[in-house]
Amino acid sequence: MDLNWMMAVAILLPLVAGILIFIFRHYQIRGLIVVITALALIINSIYFLKLGPVEYTPEGSNWGLAITVLDYLILLFYIYAGLSLRNWLVLIFALTQIVPLAYWEFGMGAHVELEPAFVVDHLAIVMTLVISIIGSLICIYAIRYMHDHEHHLHLEKSRQSRFLFWLVMFLGAMNGLVFANNLYWLYFFWEVTTLCCFQLIAHDLTKEAINNAARALWMNSLGGTAFILAMIYLYVNHGGADALSMQNIISGGLGQAAALLPVALLCFTGFTKAAQLPFQGWLLGAMVAPTPVSALLHSSTMVKAGVYLVVRLAPAFAGSYLGVMVALVGAFTFLGASGLAISQTTGKRVLAYSTIANLGLIIACAGINTPLAIAASILLIIFHAISKGLMFLCAGTIEHIIWSREIEDMEGLAEKAPVTTFITAIGILSMFLPPFGMLLAKWMALEAAYAVPLAAILFVLASAATIVFWAKWLGRLLQVLPRLGRKFESLSLSYSVPLWVLVIGIFVVGIGVAPVYEKFVHFAVNNVIAAEQVFAEGWNVLVPGVSAVTPLPAPAVGAYPVWPLFVVFGVALLLPFLFLALKPQELRPVYMCGEQVGDTDTDEWVTAADQKAKVQLGGYYFQNVLGEAALNPWVNTVAIALLLILFGVVLGVVLQ
Amino acid sequence: MNPFWIALIAVIVVPIIGGLLAGIDRKITARLQGRWGPPIVQPFFDFFKLLGKSRIATSRMQFVWIYGYLVFMIACLVFLVLKLDILLLVFLLGFAGVSFALGGFSCKSPYSHFGANRELLQMLSYEPVLLLMALGIYAQNGSFMISEIFNRSEPLLASLWPIFIALLVILTIKLRKSPFDISTSHHAHQELVKGIMTEYSGPYYALIQLTEWYEIVLLLGIIALFWANPLWVGILIALAAFILELFIDNIAARMTAGWMVRFSWAIGLVLCVLNIAYLYLMKGVS
Numbered sequence: 001m002d003l004n005w006m007m008a009v010a011i012l013l014p015l016v017a018g019i020l021i022f023i024f025r026h027y028q029i030r031g032l033i034v035v036i037t038a039l040a041l042i043i044n045s046i047y048f049l050k051l052g053p054v055e056y057t058p059e060g061s062n063w064g065l066a067i068t069v070l071d072y073l074i075l076l077f078y079i080y081a082g083l084s085l086r087n088w089l090v091l092i093f094a095l096t097q098i099v100p101l102a103y104w105e106f107g108m109g110a111h112v113e114l115e116p117a118f119v120v121d122h123l124a125i126v127m128t129l130v131i132s133i134i135g136s137l138i139c140i141y142a143i144r145y146m147h148d149h150e151h152h153l154h155l156e157k158s159r160q161s162r163f164l165f166w167l168v169m170f171l172g173a174m175n176g177l178v179f180a181n182n183l184y185w186l187y188f189f190w191e192v193t194t195l196c197c198f199q200l201i202a203h204d205l206t207k208e209a210i211n212n213a214a215r216a217l218w219m220n221s222l223g224g225t226a227f228i229l230a231m232i233y234l235y236v237n238h239g240g241a242d243a244l245s246m247q248n249i250i251s252g253g254l255g256q257a258a259a260l261l262p263v264a265l266l267c268f269t270g271f272t273k274a275a276q277l278p279f280q281g282w283l284l285g286a287m288v289a290p291t292p293v294s295a296l297l298h299s300s301t302m303v304k305a306g307v308y309l310v311v312r313l314a315p316a317f318a319g320s321y322l323g324v325m326v327a328l329v330g331a332f333t334f335l336g337a338s339g340l341a342i343s344q345t346t347g348k349r350v351l352a353y354s355t356i357a358n359l360g361l362i363i364a365c366a367g368i369n370t371p372l373a374i375a376a377s378i379l380l381i382i383f384h385a386i387s388k389g390l391m392f393l394c395a396g397t398i399e400h401i402i403w404s405r406e407i408e409d410m411e412g413l414a415e416k417a418p419v420t421t422f423i424t425a426i427g428i429l430s431m432f433l434p435p436f437g438m439l440l441a442k443w444m445a446l447e448a449a450y451a452v453p454l455a456a457i458l459f460v461l462a463s464a465a466t467i468v469f470w471a472k473w474l475g476r477l478l479q480v481l482p483r484l485g486r487k488f489e490s491l492s493l494s495y496s497v498p499l500w501v502l503v504i505g506i507f508v509v510g511i512g513v514a515p516v517y518e519k520f521v522h523f524a525v526n527n528v529i530a531a532e533q534v535f536a537e538g539w540n541v542l543v544p545g546v547s548a549v550t551p552l553p554a555p556a557v558g559a560y561p562v563w564p565l566f567v568v569f570g571v572a573l574l575l576p577f578l579f580l581a582l583k584p585q586e587l588r589p590v591y592m593c594g595e596q597v598g599d600t601d602t603d604e605w606v607t608a609a610d611q612k613a614k615v616q617l618g619g620y621y622f623q624n625v626l627g628e629a630a631l632n633p634w635v636n637t638v639a640i641a642l643l644l645i646l647f648g649v650v651l652g653v654v655l656q
Numbered sequence: 657m658n659p660f661w662i663a664l665i666a667v668i669v670v671p672i673i674g675g676l677l678a679g680i681d682r683k684i685t686a687r688l689q690g691r692w693g694p695p696i697v698q699p700f701f702d703f704f705k706l707l708g709k710s711r712i713a714t715s716r717m718q719f720v721w722i723y724g725y726l727v728f729m730i731a732c733l734v735f736l737v738l739k740l741d742i743l744l745l746v747f748l749l750g751f752a753g754v755s756f757a758l759g760g761f762s763c764k765s766p767y768s769h770f771g772a773n774r775e776l777l778q779m780l781s782y783e784p785v786l787l788l789m790a791l792g793i794y795a796q797n798g799s800f801m802i803s804e805i806f807n808r809s810e811p812l813l814a815s816l817w818p819i820f821i822a823l824l825v826i827l828t829i830k831l832r833k834s835p836f837d838i839s840t841s842h843h844a845h846q847e848l849v850k851g852i853m854t855e856y857s858g859p860y861y862a863l864i865q866l867t868e869w870y871e872i873v874l875l876l877g878i879i880a881l882f883w884a885n886p887l888w889v890g891i892l893i894a895l896a897a898f899i900l901e902l903f904i905d906n907i908a909a910r911m912t913a914g915w916m917v918r919f920s921w922a923i924g925l926v927l928c929v930l931n932i933a934y935l936y937l938m939k940g941v942s
Contacts, residue, residue, distance in 0.1 A: 016873065056814070434747045434748055434753045443743055446743060446791070450794055450795065453791075456791055457932070459790070460784045461925075463784075467780070471779075472773075475772060476756060478761060480763070565731075568727060568728065572755070573721075580723075581716070587714065588713070593763060617769045619773060650936065
């Protein structure tokens with residue numbers, strides 16, 4: 001296929017589709033447009049994989065002008081939003097973006113035209129696969145979800161078209177963001193994602209939604225400000241527009257020490273978008289939005305843009321103290337967010353904190369910056385996108401079954417909705433247990449982390465906390481009263497197709513981690529860091545040829561005998577689950593010290609003064625030790641201190 | 657020898673050793689308490705009797721997780737005897753623990769439920785120490801492979817003794833001995849009933865027993881790694897550690913779950929972190 005068309009499909013098609021959706025306000029037609037767009041994006045991304053690395057500059061001279069105009073329109077909209085919402089933070093950070101930008105362009109006469117404008121390398125291809133495939137599945141899911149959502153809210157005038165417009169457009173902006181080589185264009189796509197995010201969070205137009213959207217806007221605008229400062233610094237100190245080429249920065253064309261300050265500013269921008277501590281607030285607030293938004297923000301877009309930028313910049317801070325500090329900021333976020341997740345009682349908030357934690361892990365890996373660490377970070381991006389996308393879609397489905405987001409309300413879901421529970425259980429297990437990809441990537445991260453031992457210790461504490469909150473939640477889902485009789489729920493196609501595709505994805509990518517690695521991650525690592533030695537250093541952790549269950553014929557170096565662990569997993573859980581069903585007469589009521597009401601199956605017991613009461617059980621949440629009120633001041637203080645040290649270290653180098 | 661046969665022999669022999677250790681445990685504990693105690697092979701009698709009982713469960717999912725507990729524990733053991741990656745072994749052990757806790761969660765029973773919640777707290781206590789142990793071994797050997805430990809002439813204990821002490825604390829938690837018999841206990845306690853194991857009976861309870869035997873040997877095996885050359889010294893150290901646990905079990909009273917987390921983090925983690933920091937600094941100096 002022609003490269004012009006491929007780029008157009010990746011970046012512009014979502015916009016066109018969004019406009020069409022906005023025009024045709026009919027449920028079926030709208031759904032059809034979304035499905036076709038989704039398929040086009042998926043096929044297109046696979047073409048990019050087949051095509052391999054490529055550079056591209058669009059023909060015609062008006063693109064730069066269009067982007068400049070749109071940039072100012074977006075920033076003017078932020079000012080308008082700040083004024084109309086009377087949110088001064090939004091206004092201030094909109095002004096801190098537009099004023100320097102205007103001064104830079106009109107005062108200094110900057111004009112940034114670069115060749116190539118886009119560089120599609122392997123890292124970008126991995127990202128576009130994640131964005132196009134997982135993002136598209138979430139859009140398909142949203143068709144039906146928003147229908148149910150509005151049905152539940154009893155809206156008079158449907159706003160689904162508006163919602164899908166922003167949702168689909170998000171994917172185009174993300175594709176542009178990961179392809180862009182010209183920092184000025186990258187900045188433009190960055191702002192589009194911020195705008196989409198703002199619109200989607202505010203979608204329900206409740207007071208809470210609007211407030212949280214405003215918070216997301218000002219925090220990301222703060223990041224945008226750092227981005228602009230970095231661009232101006234590069235422009236002024238490194239001889240004009242040519243310094244704004246991403247490839248130039250990461251290949252060390254400017255000299256590492258000299259470029260360290262703008263790189264640190266760009267990393268800071270990445271931190272804000274990836275909701276690293278202390279900027280976790282906006283992502284948690286984003287939970288008020290309908291679930292597809294959360295799924296999209298957390299899995300394939302928005303926050304992944306943040307980690308992408310840091311991973312992309314990794315070569316620019318290799319071997320410097322900035323790298324160590326980035327590793328510590330990420331590792332501390334991993335620990336802080338995992339600890340806070342234990343105290344959360346709402347499913348979506350647990351997921352949000354878990355996302356923040358995993359993004360911290362990815363950023364920490366980028367900071368550690370050995371080949372193994374970079375490989376771990378890219379694998380984490382892939383695995384996390386699949387698992388977290390699935391988890392959020394599950395959370396949304398559960399919400400539409402029980403109309404609650406509270407973990408305690410999910411008790412006994414295994415009887416009420418066995419299919420959804422099964423999928424959710426797979427999703428939860430895939431987040432933190434062997435043999436699934438997330439854990440294998442985490443394991444690689446830990447092997448790599450010894451280069452920065454403090455980060456390794458933070459990793460270790462955090463991964464223990466991870467076990468607690470996931471197992472606790474899974475425990476609530478599975479806790480049942482036997483013999484109530486169970487009925488398999490029926491899910492609409494728009495729900496079940498994305499769910500099952502993602503479940504299959506988890507197993508395929510998990511079992512096939514070796515080919516996945518060899519096919520694209522390996523090259524992507526090479527894009528980031530010269531990594532011939534990854535296998536030799538990192539992959540010999542399992543002796544080639546020897547596996548837990550079956551001795552394999554000695555494979556080439558680099559084969560990753562992880563599938564035997566899946567055999568173990570299947571033997572341990574799936575086989576008994578599928579084939580060893582108990583007969584009803586083998587099920588008995590539980591032991592309650594003889595205080596049960598009657599000996600039939602009941603959850604009532606005789607309490608004080610011979611009153612009957614229902615048994616009520618709950619998980620431990622440790623609100624007074626790990627709750628947000630108790631922990632946030634500490635966590636935020638440390639996080640801010642780490643950021644200050646980071647910039648202190650960088651300034652120390654620059655001023656030398 | 658073919659790794660397959662090593663693994664198979666280990667899977668068959670280890671429960672016999674584990675059962676005998678459990679018998680010794682009961683005997684010594686009885687003597688410490690001024691009782692005569694059962695014969696050393698009593699655990700096997702119990703095991704076969706339990707196996708012969710009819711299947712009864714309180715939840716459909718419960719027994720699935722018990723199989724998971726057993727199978728993943730065996731996988732851990734295979735990792736140990738084939739001298740594979742110790743970090744992955746710790747993660748697999750984590751899965752075994754999670755399976756057990758989920759088994760406790762899967763029926764609506766107050767006793768098994770608080771047992772399961774406490775089991776998670778136990779994991780929170782011991783998991784970081786085990787992971788840091790792996791990291792400490794990496795700091796010494798430059799590899800997470802257990803086979804590398806056997807290639808060293810100097811025992812790990814010489815440089816990793818703080819981690820070894822932390823590991824002894826963890827061993828008490830893992831073996832469910834006082835003062836850490838929090839989620840369930842081997843002794844009768846009316847306030848616990850049987851904690852997380854309350855809802856298991858017959859063959860399912862037998863499976864738990866079997867898993868515990870694997871676990872004893874696995875943990876003692878990890879301790880023996882600290883003196884891997886010659887291995888018999890390591891095994892003697894492991895047995896001494898086991899006897900020590902029995903004494904601690906009989907002289908200590910059960911503490912609360914919160915105390916356990918604080919204690920193991922304060923003592924275990926600090927020891928591990930200092931140990932690793934020391935190794936790292938020495939490496940930097942040399």
